[in-house]
Amino acid sequence: MLKGIPQILSPELLKVLCEMGHSDRIVLSDGNFPAETMGKNSIVIRCDGHNIPDLLDAILTVFPLDTYIDKPVNLMEVVPGDHVETPIWDTYKEIVKKHDSRGAEAVGNIERFAFYEEAKTAYAIIATGEKALYGNIMLQKGVVV
Template sequence: MLKGVPKILSPELLKVLCEMGHSDRLVISDGNFPAESMGKDAIVIRCDGHGVPELLDAILQVFPLDTYVEKPMNLMEVMKGDNVETPIWETYKEIVAKHDSRGADAIGQIERFEFYDESKTAYAIIATGESALYANIMLQKGVVTD
């Protein structure tokens, strides 16, 4: 164990976050996301017993969001015709506001199938046990300036 590092961040996950460079992308997926098939060229880390919000909060304590792009965090857009509420997105906005001065302005949306395509180029995918629908997020890493 280490001081100052959230306990939810496993050694494997910390290693991956540290290996990532500027502009590399990380997907934190819900339990329905096809992490293994999307992550054939990525590192897939299983965190099945955890939800996306708790992982997002812990990751953003050590992971800077990219300041060179307008929307360094993107959500999977709800498909037209899907009658789905996404209250978890409000939780994401609160978490991002704690760690990035842009708050909700740092968050964008990507159409579902485009999100899948972009996930195939991510550095890593974290597969969670999150049960909320449309809870997938993609983060773009920034530069550590401290």
């Protein structure tokens, strides 16, 4: 164990976060996301039993968001006609605000299939037990100054 590191961050996840460089992306995927399929060229880390808000909050304590782009955090857009509420997005925005001065302004949306294509090029995908529909979130790493 280490001091000051959230316990939810496993040694495997910490190693991946440390290995990532500027502009690398990581996906925190909900339980319905095809993590293994999308992650064929990425590192897939299983965090079953954990939800995304807890992981997101812990990750952002050690992970700088990219300041060279407007939207270093992206959510998967709801498919038009899919009548799904996404209250978890407000939770994500509050967590981002806690760790980044841009707050909700740092959060964008990516169309569902474009999100899948972006996920295929992510450095890593964290497969969670998150039950919220459209709970997927992608982070782009910045630099530590």
